[in-house]
Amino acid sequence: xxxxxxxxxxxxxxxxxxxxxxxxxxxxxxxxxxxxxxxxxxxxxxxxxxxxxxxxxxxxxxxxxxxxxxxxxxxxxxxxxxxxxxxxxxxxxxxxxxxxxxxxxxxxxxxxxxxxxxxxxxxxxxxxxxxxxxxxxxxxxxxxxxxxxxxxxxxxxxxxxxxxxxxxxxxxxxxxxxxxxxxxxxxxxxxxxxxxxxxxxxxxxxxxxxxxxxxxxxxxxxxxxxxxxxxxxxxxxxxxxxxxxxxxxxxxxxxxxxxxxxxxxxxxxxxxxxxxxxxxxxxxxxxxxxxxxxxxxxxxxxxxxxxxxxxxxxxxxxxxxxxxxxxxxxxxxxxxxxxxxxxxxxxxxxxxxxxxxxxxxxxxxxxxxxxxxxxxxxxxxxxxxxxxxxxxxxxxxxxxxxxxxxxxxxxxxxxxxxxx
Numbered sequence: 518x519x520x521x522x523x524x525x526x527x528x529x530x531x532x533x534x535x536x537x538x539x540x541x542x543x544x545x546x547x548x549x550x551x552x553x554x555x556x557x558x559x560x561x562x563x564x565x566x567x568x569x570x571x572x573x574x575x576x577x578x579x580x581x582x583x584x585x586x587x588x589x590x591x592x593x594x595x596x597x598x599x600x601x602x603x604x605x606x607x608x609x610x611x612x613x614x615x616x617x618x619x620x621x622x623x624x625x626x627x628x629x630x631x632x633x634x635x636x637x638x639x640x641x642x643x644x645x646x647x648x649x650x651x652x653x654x655x656x657x658x659x660x661x662x663x664x665x666x667x668x669x670x671x672x673x674x675x676x677x678x679x680x681x682x683x684x685x686x687x688x689x690x691x692x693x694x695x696x697x698x699x700x701x702x703x704x705x706x707x708x709x710x711x712x713x714x715x716x717x718x719x720x721x722x723x724x725x726x727x728x729x730x731x732x733x734x735x736x737x738x739x740x741x742x743x744x745x746x747x748x749x750x751x752x753x754x755x756x757x758x759x760x761x762x763x764x765x766x767x768x769x770x771x772x773x774x775x776x777x778x779x780x781x782x783x784x785x786x787x788x789x790x791x792x793x794x795x796x797x798x799x800x801x802x803x804x805x806x807x808x809x810x811x812x813x814x815x816x817x818x819x820x821x822x823x824x825x826x827x828x829x830x831x832x833x834x835x836x837x838x839x840x841x842x843x844x845x846x847x848x849x850x851x852x853x854x855x856x857x858x859x860x861x862x863x864x865x866x867x868x869x870x871x872x873x874x875x876x877x878x879x880x881x882x883x884x885x886x887x888x889x890x891x892x893x894x895x896x897x898x899x900x901x902x903x904x905x906x907x908x909x910x911x912x913x914x915x916x917x918x919x920x921x922x923x924x925x926x927x928x929x930x931x932x933x934x935x936x937x
Contacts, residue, residue: 537733539724540582540702547659548592549603553611559591560615564622571623575900578741581626585661585702585744588619594630595656597637597776602653609776609850610843613783617839620787621794624904625742627784629699632664635777635935636707636719636761641850642773643765651758652721655705662721663703665748666935669695675934679750681710681720687756690720694748700724700731701744708750709763721759728753739900739907767933770858772849774937775865779842782865784908785872786835792879792901793828799887799898800825821886828882831875838868859930862937866917873914876905912936 550556567584574581588594596612598604612634620627633656640652656662667674679692690710700706706729707719722729728751735745766773804815812818842864849861880902884891891898920931931937 535733536730537701539731540586540704542704543586543590543659545590545659547590547595547657549657550592550596550605550607552605553607556593556596556605556607556611556615557618559593560618563588563591563593564618567619567626568622572897572900574623574625574742575904576897580702580744581623581629581742582702584623584626585629588626588630589659589661593619594633594659594661595637595653597634597641598653598656599641599649602650603657604653608843609779609846610840613779613786613839613843616780616783617787617790617836620784621791622787623742624784624788624791624908625740625744627787628740628743628908629702631777631780631784632666632699632707633662633703634780635773636662636664636721638776638850639719639763639766639773640761642771643762648758648761652761660704661699661702663697663700663706663724663744665694665697665700665706665708665750667694667696668692669747674936677709677711677717679708679710681712681718681755681760684754687754688720688760690722690750690753690755692750694750696745697731697748698743698745700748701733701746703744705759706731706748707761708748708753708755710750716762716764719761719763720753720755721761722750722753722755726753726755737907739903739905767935769853770849770855770933771853772846772858772861774931774933774935775842775846775849775858775861777935778862778865778869778912778937779839779846781908781911782835782839782842782868782872785869785876785905786832786839788901788905788908789828789832789835789872789875789879792876792883792905793825793832795898795901796828796879796883796886797825799883799891799896803890804886804888815888824882824886828875828879831871831878835868835871835875838864838871842868855930858933859924862931863921863924866921866931866937869912869917870914870921873909876909880905 681688730749732747845861845864849857923929
């Protein structure tokens, strides 16, 4: 397992944002998962190790350096590499379940893997076999792809000002990015940059390439340790072997957008699962029965029982739609047509609605059912609400309702992009 070149840093309120170096690559190749069952078993083992420190990492903003090394070395970062290239190619239902399990333990760590797995999927869709062999080989070794996609001041999320110019056997990238989850401790950084025709490519740069600066300035109140922040690109050279034509994934129907989205679904489902588990534990061990309840234990309060039942049913509904979406994505990957891709997008949008709603509901109900003592700082239970509220803002649920409704009512397929 690697020893990161970047050491965990405790956030101090008056610290100025700092440029930070990237990590070293592991000298040991990562494990390669055999099948879906092993992927779930490995995720559960890692989650058991990640959960005990998650509250402290949130409270003190400690980077999950060792945890991330364990995660990427476990083989879970290559589970959607195709079998033809030596990967396990698990079902996307399994991939989503893996992210859900990890996110229940620490949702920041679950989110860090999102763009890596999405880029792996995009490479399968748009790259030629030679590039696929090269980049899938990196993922199988345990190399982590971060991201430098979104820009802070653009009018819309899909608007980009970052560009690249041709320079022989490489391109030169210039721009500025934000919301760069995973970039701090990535080994490679896929950068969304436009060519001279306005087409978006993934220019995959070395994390410590000259001119590539990552600043630790992520200040959101939730998802504090997603290793995000500003990425500055000043004449960054990227070899053409690492220039991926991402735009091709949205010129025709592909599952690329749904794949990015189902991972977001799974993060929220994981947060909801953790919140319900914390509520049950707190009610059973720390909460007092209400004065008018006529019961000795808070867990015997009929209104609390009803509320836990409601949350559990809604969680199970979200998980069921998440699995259904994963199966629909599998079909769209295997046979990408306008119909199969639209079905995958719609199924994923439906899952996103329920996962968002149960994440917010469960993290709210945690305090209502557990009582005033659950708000004490020593428990840090507010991290679950903060994480849910922050992460669910990535893709507005009101627009998920819109694409589902427009498809049902008017037969209009969802748009093709990374947010649909």
